[in-house]
Amino acid sequence: MIVIVIAVILLVAALILTVLQERGTTGSSPIIGGAPRGMRAISLPPSVRSAQGPRFWTEAYWAANWKTLLQRFSIFIAYALLLLAFALASPAFFTWSNHTNVWFSTAAIVVMSLGLILPLTSGDFDLSIASVMVLSAMMVAALNVWQGWPVGLAILAALAAGALVGAVNAFFIVYFRIHSLIVTLGVGTLINGVVIWFSKSNTISNVSFDLAAAMYERVFLKVPNNVWYTVIVAFALWYFLEYTAPGRRLLFVGRGREVARLAGIRVDRVRAGSLIACSMIAALAGVMYVGMTGSAEPINARAFVLPAFAGAFLGATCIYPGRFNPWGTLIGLYFLATGVNGLSLVGLPSFIQDLFYGGGLVIAVTLSQIVLKRQQQNF
Amino acid sequence: MVPSNVATETKTGTSKADVPALVFRHLSKSFGGAKALDDVEFHVDRGEVHGLLGQNGSGKSTLIKVLAGYHDPDNGELEIYGRRIPLPLVPGEYLKYGLGFVHQNLGLVPSLTVLENLIAGALATKARWYIDWRAEAERALETFARFRLDFDPDAIVGALPQVQQALLAIVRAFEEIRAGAAEHGTPGILILDEPTPFLPREGVERLFELIRDIVSHGASVVFVSHDVDEVMEITDRATVLRDGKVAGVIGTKGAERNDFIEKIIGRRIDLFTTERVDRSASEVTAHVAGLTGGPIANLDLVVHRGEVVGLTGLIGSGYEHVPYLMFGARPASGGTLALNGLLLSLPAMNPYWAVQLGIALLPGDRQGASGVGTLPIEDNVTLPVLDWFRRGLGLERRGMRAGAAALGQAYEVRPNRPDLNLDSLSGGNQQKVLLAKWMQSNPDLLLLDEPTQGVDVGARQAVFKAVRAAADQGLAVICASSDHEQLAAICDRVLVFARGRVVSELTGNNVTKDRITEQCYASATLQG
Ligand SMILES: Nc1ncnc2c1ncn2[C@@H]1O[C@H](COP(=O)(O)OP(=O)(O)OP(=O)(O)O)[C@@H](O)[C@H]1O
Ligand SMILES: [Mg+2]
Numbered sequence: 001m002i003v004i005v006i007a008v009i010l011l012v013a014a015l016i017l018t019v020l021q022e023r024g025t026t027g028s029s030p031i032i033g034g035a036p037r038g039m040r041a042i043s044l045p046p047s048v049r050s051a052q053g054p055r056f057w058t059e060a061y062w063a064a065n066w067k068t069l070l071q072r073f074s075i076f077i078a079y080a081l082l083l084l085a086f087a088l089a090s091p092a093f094f095t096w097s098n099h100t101n102v103w104f105s106t107a108a109i110v111v112m113s114l115g116l117i118l119p120l121t122s123g124d125f126d127l128s129i130a131s132v133m134v135l136s137a138m139m140v141a142a143l144n145v146w147q148g149w150p151v152g153l154a155i156l157a158a159l160a161a162g163a164l165v166g167a168v169n170a171f172f173i174v175y176f177r178i179h180s181l182i183v184t185l186g187v188g189t190l191i192n193g194v195v196i197w198f199s200k201s202n203t204i205s206n207v208s209f210d211l212a213a214a215m216y217e218r219v220f221l222k223v224p225n226n227v228w229y230t231v232i233v234a235f236a237l238w239y240f241l242e243y244t245a246p247g248r249r250l251l252f253v254g255r256g257r258e259v260a261r262l263a264g265i266r267v268d269r270v271r272a273g274s275l276i277a278c279s280m281i282a283a284l285a286g287v288m289y290v291g292m293t294g295s296a297e298p299i300n301a302r303a304f305v306l307p308a309f310a311g312a313f314l315g316a317t318c319i320y321p322g323r324f325n326p327w328g329t330l331i332g333l334y335f336l337a338t339g340v341n342g343l344s345l346v347g348l349p350s351f352i353q354d355l356f357y358g359g360g361l362v363i364a365v366t367l368s369q370i371v372l373k374r375q376q377q378n379f
Numbered sequence: 380m381v382p383s384n385v386a387t388e389t390k391t392g393t394s395k396a397d398v399p400a401l402v403f404r405h406l407s408k409s410f411g412g413a414k415a416l417d418d419v420e421f422h423v424d425r426g427e428v429h430g431l432l433g434q435n436g437s438g439k440s441t442l443i444k445v446l447a448g449y450h451d452p453d454n455g456e457l458e459i460y461g462r463r464i465p466l467p468l469v470p471g472e473y474l475k476y477g478l479g480f481v482h483q484n485l486g487l488v489p490s491l492t493v494l495e496n497l498i499a500g501a502l503a504t505k506a507r508w509y510i511d512w513r514a515e516a517e518r519a520l521e522t523f524a525r526f527r528l529d530f531d532p533d534a535i536v537g538a539l540p541q542v543q544q545a546l547l548a549i550v551r552a553f554e555e556i557r558a559g560a561a562e563h564g565t566p567g568i569l570i571l572d573e574p575t576p577f578l579p580r581e582g583v584e585r586l587f588e589l590i591r592d593i594v595s596h597g598a599s600v601v602f603v604s605h606d607v608d609e610v611m612e613i614t615d616r617a618t619v620l621r622d623g624k625v626a627g628v629i630g631t632k633g634a635e636r637n638d639f640i641e642k643i644i645g646r647r648i649d650l651f652t653t654e655r656v657d658r659s660a661s662e663v664t665a666h667v668a669g670l671t672g673g674p675i676a677n678l679d680l681v682v683h684r685g686e687v688v689g690l691t692g693l694i695g696s697g698y699e700h701v702p703y704l705m706f707g708a709r710p711a712s713g714g715t716l717a718l719n720g721l722l723l724s725l726p727a728m729n730p731y732w733a734v735q736l737g738i739a740l741l742p743g744d745r746q747g748a749s750g751v752g753t754l755p756i757e758d759n760v761t762l763p764v765l766d767w768f769r770r771g772l773g774l775e776r777r778g779m780r781a782g783a784a785a786l787g788q789a790y791e792v793r794p795n796r797p798d799l800n801l802d803s804l805s806g807g808n809q810q811k812v813l814l815a816k817w818m819q820s821n822p823d824l825l826l827l828d829e830p831t832q833g834v835d836v837g838a839r840q841a842v843f844k845a846v847r848a849a850a851d852q853g854l855a856v857i858c859a860s861s862d863h864e865q866l867a868a869i870c871d872r873v874l875v876f877a878r879g880r881v882v883s884e885l886t887g888n889n890v891t892k893d894r895i896t897e898q899c900y901a902s903a904t905l906q907g
Contacts, residue, residue, distance in 0.1 A: 063412075243773035245765035252762055256751035262708055262742055263763045264734025322753075 003214075005155055006229055009284050010236045013277035016163075017118075017246050017270075068321070075318040075328065078364070079335050086342035093345050099338065100223055104216065106337040107226040108133065108289040109304060113311035113333055114233050115281025117324040118274040120312055121241065123254035124173060124180035126275060128188030129282040130304035132162050134296075135191050136286025140211075141204035141296035151208035155287050162283025165191065166276035173275065174268045180275075188301065196298045205295035215291035226288055233281070234326040241325070250274055251323075306354075310336060310361040317365055336360050398461040400425045400568050400599040401446075406455035408441055410803065413794065415441040416452070417623040423568065428590060428600045430610045430617030430631070432643055434835040435807025436793050437620040439603050440483050443572050447480055448472055460565055477559030477567040479552035481574045483603075483806045483833065484746050485544055489537030493530050494519050497551050526550050526589070541743055542694055545577035549586060556598060566597035573603050573806065576832030579694050579861035580896060587613050605807070605835045607639045608864075619643055644837045651843040655871050655887055658686040664855035665705075665718045665824050670725055672711035673700045674879040680857075682824065687846065687856040689866035689890075692876035693899050699743070699859045702826035706733045706740040719823060734763065739817040743828035743859075745806070749813045752802035756792075757783040759801050760816045786815040791841050806833045814842060818849060825849070827858040831865055843869050863895040877902035 062069075087094035112129050119126045136158040143154035165187065172183040215226040241247040252260040253270045261267050290296050314336070315329030316322065336357055343352045403421040407414065416438045423429040431439050444450045446457075448468035457464045459476045473480070480486070487496050494512075497519050519532045528546060536544060549571070556567030569590070575583050590600050590613060604610055610617060611631055619626045619642040627642050667680040674697030682688050690698040703709040705716060707728030714725040718736060733740070742748035750759045760783045761768060768775045768782070783797035790811040792804070801809055810833055817825065830846070831839045846869055850856055860866055866873050873885045875898045882902040885894055 060412075239773065243776065245769065245774060248758060248762065248765055248774070251754065251758070252751060255754055256747075258748045259751050260762075262706070262730050262740060262748055264731045265762075266731050 003229070003232075005152075005159075005287065006232055006284065009159055009280055010233065012159075012163075013280050014236075014240060014246075016276050016280075017240075017250075017273040071317070071321050072319055075314075075331050075335060075364075079331070079338070082335065082339055082342065086345065090342065090345040093342055096222065098341070098345075100218075100227070102337050102341045103227045103334055104224040105292065106333060107215075107224075107230050108285045108292060109307050110230040110311065110330055110333045111233055111288060112282050112285035112304065113308040113315075113329050114230070114237055114326050115278045115285070116308055116312050117237060117241075117315075117326060117329060118250065118278045118281075119180070119271075120324045121254050122250045122271050122274045123257065124271055124275060126169065126184045126278050126282075127181065127305060128165060128169060128184040128191065129278065129285075129308060130301035131188040131191040131195070132165050132279050132282040133286040133289060133304060134299060134301040135165070135195050136162055136283035137290045137296040138195050138199055138204070138286075138298060140287055140290045141207050142199065144208050145204050145206055151211050155211075158287060159280055159283045162279045162281075162286070163276055166279030167272075169279065170272035170275040174272050192301055199298040201298055203295055203297040207290050207294055207296070209294075211287075211291040212294050215288060226292060229288065230330060233284075234330045237326040246270075246273075307333070307336070307357055310357050314361055314364050332364075398425070399423060399458075400427070400460060400566075401601075402456075402458040403442070403445075404456045404458075406442065406445065406457075407453045408438075408445060408450055408455075409453060414623045416445075416620075419455075419620070419623070419625055421618055421625075422628075423599050423601055424616075425566065425599055426594055426597050427616065428594055428602055428614045430614035431601055431603045431620070432605075432610060432617050432639065433620035433626070434643060435811075435833075435838055436805035438623040439620060440572055440805065442620075443480070443482070443570055443601070443603070446473060446478065446570065447482070459568070474555060474559055475563065477556055477563055477565035479555035479559070479567065479569050481545075481548045481552045481569075481571045483572040485548040485577075487536050487544055487548055489535070489747065491536060492532065493534050493536055493539075493547060494532035496536050496547060497522070497532070497554070499551075522550065522554060526553075527585075537747070540699070541577045542579065542582060545574060546582065549574055549589075553589060553593070556593070560598070566599070567593070568599045568601065569593065570601045571603060573605070573833050575604055575606060575609060576829065576862075580863070580899065581693060583609065605833065605839070606862075606864075607636055607836065610639065611636065621645060640836055643835070651840040651847075651868055653843075653847055653869055653871075655890060656685075657887065658683040658871060661685060663717075665716060667705065667725075668715050668717070670701070670704055670711060670714035670716075672704045672713070672725070673697060673709060675700050675704060676879045678714070678879075678881065680874070680881075682855040682857060684853050684855055685850050686872065687850050687858060687870045689870035689873035689895075690857065690859040690876065691861060691863065691866055691873060691895060691899060692902065695878075696876040696902070697879040698874075698876035699828060699861075702740055702828050702857060702859050703742075705857070706730060706738060706826055708733075708740065708742075734820075737823035738826065739763070739820055739822035739824070740826040741814055741817050741828065741830055743832065745809060745813065745832075750801050750809060750816070752809075753800055755798055756787070756801050756804070756812055757797035760786060760797070760812060760819075763816060763820050782819075786819055787812065790815045790845065791838055807835050807838060810834050811838060811842065814845070818845060823853075823855065825854055825856045827856065827860070829860055829862070830858060831862070839865070863892045863899075866890070866895055867892045875899055875902050 083094070092098060112133055116126060116129055139158040139161055140151070140154045143149040143157055144151050169184055169187055172178050173180045216224050218224055220228060241250065249260065249265050249270055252263070253265060253267050257267055311329045311333035312324055314332035316324045317328070318332065319325050319328035339360060340353045340356050343356060344350065399422050401423040403419060406416050406419040406421065408416040419442065421442065431442070433439050441450060445452045446468065448470040451467040455466055457466055464476065488499070494516055498515055516532045523530045528550065530543070530547065536547065552569055556569050559565065560567045574586060578586065594600060602610070602614055614631050616631060617629050617639070619629065626645070629638060629642060662684045663681055664684050665682045667678060670678040678701065690701055692698040700709065704711045704725065707730055711725040711728070716723045716725055721736065723736070746752065757780050761779045765774065768779050780797050784795060787795035787797060792808050792811050801812065804812065810831065814830060831842050834842060846856060858866065858870065867890055870890055873890055873895055874881045875883045875885070875895070883898050885898060
């Protein structure tokens, strides 16, 4: 069932992004007479062998690209070193079940962080995602447990709420031209308050068991399903950003807003679309979170903000360095979570989590900058 | 100020005449295997204006960026006023040696004010714990007055027109070497990387006056330009680079225009000339009526199929706003555009609709409005035509690269590597890419703003040919430019503006560089 939910939400997110960009007329069409022309059909220009760099996997290719390759895949080296170090230090660490458990409990944050890539790419920050995640988790739990709604319906309501929050963010950011950091910080805090208020600070447990099963069952390769969901979301985002026209436009809106505008891109709609899609994906993370814990508590969402941003920025240093990218984010976050797990297994106290997320982010980004000889970072 | 410099110099025992101001020896720099500079020797004498010439991508800006401390050279020695300076230089170190720069992209921070930009160098290098903004503003106003410029120190740089930004960058460089001279006793070296494409003719003349003035006080100037006439007018000698190597040094006196062009390109070329055709009888593509907005008041303008119409004028005449107003990139307050049987309201126009309706605009601001430097060339080029590469749900990336490569070949982009970031091309090659980006979409009406700024002599001919060829296929072109030679080369008709209105129209055999220049000045005096 949850697979269907994921598919639906991704489709809806993609539709919002695309439809906003491409369909419909702008409120003020300049046409005041005559009849619109149809689009002209233009054929693909003849392909020509381009002057490429050195061929793949030749010595010259290595000589020219080893630094880039090293940087792209450095996260795997780091992961391997980490595994090795903790495997030596703690016997409990190096087991399959330990790792899958770590991944299992990180999955919701991974999804949230993946969604964050969209507005970051189009040049906006969204600090409200963690609050949206908690809001969505609470809504699913409250509607399902307190109101007795079927869980599917509760999920849909939570997703709609997520989309609504995204739309509110977009309205203030795009229409009133307020900086996204301010708007989303405010909206996020406001949602926090609302959640605590309507739940009266109660934790809601006994959420539908179906949802929990959809998360922890291990259908494939003995890895919990919810980890596979993160892979599905990452794949969809990767495809969207790399291989679709709306994804390309997102990138241009982020890097060169004026360039995009003069190329005929409706910049405001692109920004609004990515903010709404991001909030919906954060709501999906909330759904996963209820399923994973079986309950929802009106916790302070702020604790999730740093990991989500850490994932996005750490991701931007690897796989496709210099760009926010889903695969880098996915692997980066699992890497950070594994590190925290290892540290706690060797007996370090729980505040170590903050040290590792915060310190790990800065160190990883610094290392990748050293490889690139301190070039300016452009996202 | 100047006599005391001479005194310090003689005290240190160097004789003024034979120590050159700036010497590079064996300078090499490569980018990922490609040599941008290859064993370059570069001498600039004292009190000399030294041209640095070469095709797009020949390494001129790279050499200059080594001096600015922006690139680490692979190899090379540097002497400034006879002093060995270890390479690489630290960014900002150049201020110590009395150097001042105007970079090809001007190097201004658009979101900061005029004043902040003006004193950026001083703020960056000196430890100052209190900035007296009032005093700074007064000093800035004095400076602007000295340069006979009327700037508001509190204006945001990004909101200024390109011309004023260029002037600001130039003033800043002059101030830097003046400060350096006062503090370190060297006469100073001013380095100008293509300062003139942004300037209209009278701005260029002002700049040349300033250059002559500081040179007469013993300073040296390095001057980069693709305009051979300018080079012949202002320089004493010129070093020509070709593919990163020195192709030769030319003494300007006694050299001919063609000597320069031949050294730069390596062969003789025929300059592009157009058959001017009277298109007034052919079908009208676009008819602008009553366009009002910014400095433009009530403009009527007709462009025929296959016609290239030039717009020009002096600074402040407003001609450069017309393409943006027609495209909806800047708000118009009134006017209509008839295009392809549609009547369009210009105040309601926006870039999205303009593109949908078959209009293309190549903005003059390469960095800010035309392309994104930190993204690959293929992505930049395919942005307006992404629909061509749709395959089912996705995009055909391979086709995008092939398409970009084909365009690169047609427009002689060097190196033709669509996978590189746009930034890693030389300025002129970037311009070719961006022109190609819009030409490929096969618009009905093409709006150009300074289309060949920074494009070298050879490639400029290629661009002219491309524009003309497209026009012969039926494209209507409006080209706003302060480069009168370019207008003469491609336009069928040129409109000269003053105070937001068309004051004269040149057609047929009257479309020559001299006639256009003459009309610009005549219009100014005419309007008082
Ligand atoms: N950051 C960079 N990365 C990779 N290649 C670069 C970079 N900067 C310059 N190049 C390459 O070095 C060569 C010289 O470029 P440079 O900018 O010095 O040319 P230029 O003579 O100033 O040309 P133009 O007249 O077009 O400004 C070009 O082939 C360019 O592609
Ligand atoms: Mg250059």
